[in-house]
Amino acid sequence: MLTTHYLPGTPCWIDATSPDLDASVAFYAGLFGWRSVSLGPEHRDYRLCQIDGKTVAGIQRARADNADPAWLTYFWTPDADAIAKTIEQAGGAVTAPPLDIQGQGRMAVCADPAGAAFAVWQPGANKGLGMVTDPGSLGWVELHVPGHAPVRAFYEAVFGWSITDMPMGDLPYPVIFPAEGGEMSAVGGIAELQPGDHPHWLPYFEVPDCDATVSTAQRLGGTVWAPETVDEVGRMAFLADPHGARFAVITSSA
Template sequence: MLTTQFLPGSPCWVDLGSSDLEASASFYSGLFGWRFEPAMEGYGLWQIGGDTVAAVGSVMEEGTGPAWMIYFQTLDCDETVKAAELAAGTVRSRPFDIEGQGRMAQLTDPAGADFALWQPGGTRGLDLVNAPGSLAWAELYTPDLDDARAFYRSVFGWRFTDMDMGDFTYPVAYPADGDGELSMAGLARLESGGPAHWGPYFEVPDCDTVVAMCQELGGTARGPVETVPRVGRMAFLSDPHGARFAVITSTT
């Protein structure tokens, strides 16, 4: 499970690149009960009870559309970028400082999945995870699971175990440091031929209710709600501008 301990290599931040900040703020506030708080021009925080659970900014990269971005913690952004390049990753944005907050970079893995790095300064990461309305899991959709394992092991030192799902095994990632309770991400084989990508899961109290609300607010359900034994009830959604995400009511 995710934790705000934010060990190196673990998800520590998530933000949405939006083509319409006002519309995105309205959609996600209605869906999750988030409160939008402007942070700087073109960028704001989503909060629950004063705790930051996600952020949103204007789409800045040419040729990209609305999408969620997952940031992974690093103690040295520049060295992690070098490791990603050596492992055949692509640097979309070289490391740069956000004054007083931290240092970041944006990368793409060899299969084409975008992700980002965060070296903490004044901001360590999200204030809340796993609670309703907050980030609960990260999942990589990629055509070759073995290649993905090798890349992220080289970049972050991740450890992997295979979860038996009956008809298939699901690789679960753990940070290099920490115990076996700190699983943080999973790898899913991309069968459709679409682009490789990282996707966030947000915890919700009632998956079915949130799926219905998403559609009422102009979003899309990208498949039926499913119950996965020992995991929870989940659904894959898109917001009105096409950004993909998932919701889950975890098994307790």
Template sequence: MITTPYVPGSLLWVDLGSPDVAASADFYGALFGWDFQSQGPEAGGYGMFTLDGKIVAAAGPLMQEGASSAWTVHFHTPDADATAKAVEQAGGSIRMAPMDVFTAGRLAAFTDPTGADFAVWQPGDTPGLGAVNDPNTLCWAELHTADPERAKAFYHSVFDWQIQDMSMDGFTYTVVSPAGGGEDARQGGIMGLSDEMRQEGWTTRWRPYFEVADCDAAIGVAQESGGEVAMPPETVPGVGRMAALTDPFGASFSVITSATE
């Protein structure tokens, strides 16, 4: 569960790069009930998804030639410049050097040594998302990678994450949380790409999870709105019912109806 207020290493933001922001806003509006609020021409087409007046995600146009639509997860850093150095020292690469975003904060984007893109946010006026874990908001992030051991070492080095390996039906799932957060601060997982996943076209990437009241109903709305099912719904005891989806432009994400005790 993502915890707030956000601390260093916390998952605190998620945004979508889209070839058609308006069409993407329509899709996620139908699926999650989100409203899209553009930040104006000075923000280059970037805007905020809101739910009940709170920021729950963001979206903007694709900025690099040849880029494909994708969600990007962001982690809290108290010093984006220091994190950039730590990323390079740990074997990652810089996609976008640290830069100020008006007075909202300082942003940088990276690729980890296994090929997964992510970003960091040094909060200014904007501390992070206004709502998480509630229905139709961000609740988890999962890294699928061909080299989970290298990924674990990298993120532990950069963010000092707490890492816990768990055995699940013949494979290892690694749960990550910010340093000192304990079990209540679990915010994501790392898992290796299986042969079956590779055959189905899964690649190394971070995937956001959004909480929904009814996983199967959400799948139906996504399909009616032009999305596709990448992994059919599955119930994991003690975790919840989840499915992997892609939006009309191919951006990958998952929905989950978490188990309640």
């Protein structure tokens, strides 16, 4: 499970890009109860989204050359420059080279061989998310790609992950464990890409009542795909915010 005791290769940050920062902040505040804090003009009014003073996500204003609004998952690394080189050597791409974020940390934006975007984060003053797995915070990440073998080899080479097939219904579900974690350290999974979709990482937010959250999302202008229940996992739904950034919500089984 996710924790805020970050190990190399674990999800440590997520943020969404938006063409309308205030509208996105209002949507997620209404959905999850987040309160936002601006980092000021020197950080382009980047918003820290918080619950009880603990940061659970970020939202940034889309630049003119940004792709469609989306959530971006960041993975913890002790050395952003070294891992950027490893990513290229393993067949991935570095789409935004390592750069310092004014004392907060050092980051790079990358893509795996299938084209799914992700980022790496070398912490400075910003050590990572302050809350995970609690209601309104990140509970899981999932990679959606066509075929698993090539990307499994890539991420194993880059982060040293152990990826284990777990039974889920009629098909195995590859589950991701960090290199330095134990049997309870799973942080994400890999899902088969749906026809016509593009490879992506999808964040799951824990919520106390999936169906109530779905209803709220629709009222706030979000798009919702039908919720489903997965035995021994929980009830979940795929959503998109009013600008099209996709995410999921889950009410985990006890």
